Amino acid sequence: MMKLSIGCMAGRMAGCLPATLSLLLAALWICPALAGGPELTIAVAGTERVFDRDTLLARPDAVSVDIPADVSYGRPMRYRAVPLASLLGTADFPAGAVLEGVASDGFTAQLPPALCLRTGPDGAVAFLAVEPAEQPWPNLPGKEVSAGPFYLVWVRPEASGVRSEQWPYQLARIVGSDDPLRRWPQLAVEPGLAADSPARAGQAVFLTQCMACHTLNGAGSATMGPDLNRPMNPTEYLTPAGLKRLIRDPRSVRTWPGQQMPAFDPAMLNDADLDRVIAYLGHMAGRKSM
Secondary structure (H helix, E strand, O other), X not given: OEEEEEOOOOOOOHHHOOHHHHHHHHHHOOOHHXXXXXXXXXXXXXXXXXXXXXXXXXXXXXXEEXXXXXXXXXXXXXXXXXXXXXXHOOOOOOOOOEEEEEEOOOOEEEEOHHHHOOOOOOOOEXXXXXXXXXXXXXXXXXXXXXXXXXXXXXXXXXXXXXXXXXXXXXXXXXXXEOOHHHHOXXXXXXXXXXXXXXXXXXXXXXXXXXXXXXXXXXXXOOOOOOOOOOOOOHHHOOOHHHHHHHHHOHHHOOOOOOOOOOOOOOOOOOHHHHHHHHHHHHHHOOOOOO
């Protein structure tokens, strides 16, 4: 894979200086990329590129975007941001490909390339919001950190059905990958299941909404939450009403130090999709793989 660094050029002075001075300069040297602050890696189409904060903020396509209902902050927010489509470097993705937005805490959002490449006025548009060093964002509700340094936000998300788990904050990497069901066949429902089965519909909800934090049958890239099928599936030890309540508002069922799972109100996960994902979990309880 080709690797490019955006915004860093190392000096080559040490070879013509006395050894003591060379060591001193080596200790004091600050690479411009480091001076440019935190970095985001984008690896797609066989090329890996690294963008630092200040380089991104200085781009000519950086704009101010207003988000009336920010999913993570729960209120209107304004950001300095760059269109994600202009950072991907290609519009040529194979059929079934996905982009994974990987956060520093292991959260991994599944992002359809076609959605991320949108730039028109009639649908959702993805922007990479960049937290300026001199104007840090507020802490996230209930947390001691902000959504920065990089946060994927959406203009008009409702126009394209963008889900709450497709707003990864503290973003570290965006990686092109294969279709999850091709990478991990153990996520798939029984092949003979009816096309209109709630469990089959719930599979799609799970891939977008739940796999950002959880694995199932050991499949998935996320590292935040427990596996949801092994050794036991939650439908095997929770009542349907209890499981629904746990997903809607985890703290109403149980709390523990370091609890991270957020509540999912109907605007984030409607009742029909909640029923579908529970149907999928129930179906997968009979399809464990070790």
